[in-house]
Amino acid sequence: MGAIVVLGGCGGIGSVASRSLVAAGEEIVVADVDVDRAQALATELGARAIAVDASSQESLTSAMTGADVVLNCVGPFYRFGPPILAAAIAAGVDYVDVCDDLAPTRVMLAMDDAARAAAVTALIGMGNSPGIANVFVRLCADQLLDEVETVDIMHVHGGEPEEGAGVLKHRIHAMVNPVPLFVDGGFVEVQQLEADGQAFVREFDFRDVGPMPVYPYPHPETITLPRHFPALRRATNLGVIFPLAYFQRTQDLVRVGACSDDPVSVSGADVVPLDLAVALLQRQRPGFLADAGVTGPAGCLAVEVGGVKDGQPHRYVFQLSSKAAGAGEGTGIPAAVGALLMRRGKVAGPGVVAPEAGVDPLDFLPLAFEVMAKLDVSAGGESGIVHLEHIGPDGSRDVIPLG
DSSP: OOOEEEETTTSHHHHHHHHHHHHTTOOEEEEESOHHHHHHHHHHHTOEEEEOOTTOHHHHHHHHTTOSEEEEOOSOHHHHHHHHHHHHHHHTOEEEEOOOOHHHHHHHHTTHHHHHHTTOEEEOOOBTTTBHHHHHHHHIIIIIOSEEEEEEEEEEEEOOSOOOHHHHHHHHHHHHSOEEEEETTEEEEEOTTSHHHHTTOEEEEETTTEEEEEEEOOOTHHHHHHHHOTTOOEEEEEEEEESHHHHHHHHHHHHTTTTOSSOEEETTEEEOHHHHHHHHHHHHHHHHHHHTTOOSOEEEEEEEEEEEETTEEEEEEEEEEESSOOHHHHHHHHHHHHHHHHHTTOBOOSEEEOHHHHBOHHHHHHHHHHHHHHTTOOOBSTTSSEEEEEEOTTSOEEEEOOO
């Protein structure tokens, strides 16, 4: 059997996925444009490393040749998602990624016929949100409810040691582009910083983080979930970064037009406002962290699912949280589990599928807990990072044990 090739395998998400796969006993190849860092990680894990240029189809094809599965952790996905999937289809290699961008999700879903013709299964968005969020909605549909009617996905993270330019540009991209939400059985588009988007802002009390306002976010669950759950009437995705003052500074820069891609002339030199805004945020971020007393990463994904069971309304609130991990762990571990399921023939295919269509929760959850245990990460239970609460028709609440 071939190896699992992890593209971007030594980055913040890719390195967690690489460690998770090795902990599960898999043979991997750490593929990255930074071959020195890739080799250092591969040596630590007892794996192989190769150099890959994600902008070159020739380089991608070479990296994928002979692989069983390619796990794509290279962002931003609006730039790299579709061409890397195209390379995997051309190479006849099954594919998993953590794409959380709307535009490339639409493009990749449209590649379904090409994937089917090549007998390739592509599982897209197998991270946190999307990813675990979608799997939990399907768990409710398969095991807990007769019909799923509402889904509200909320997420927060922050405090990571550093944020690269790509991460910040992705966040700004989310603030300036329309956000599709599924409301009253139909799609609407709102802008995060405009009045129509502000109408959806709410406060949520996240485990291990606390109460935070959350804003419309252009993650793709709102366009994939309605395809799979016919009774669905609402699907929203709301998110925020902490410290809140840091997130709001980013919003302020967007509001005043300081995040344009169009160069402006400054003292005879062309300056791209977006690049300047990102550099400014990176320089100011340590001060925001210090002022807020943030000393380490944390994050939480919350999913509220409402529906009907035996003619009665029920709600389930799922939270996945951590005081010691940020976006890397929250996304990298489920991505690795998705690759493991793909390797074991447990993802529905061929074709391009979102997690709710391709992954059975009863396959995903035991394997996820197994990987977490091998990484010494707490799983379910009252004190664990996975928490599920049921709210009955009379408003009563009870905790459902997981794991």
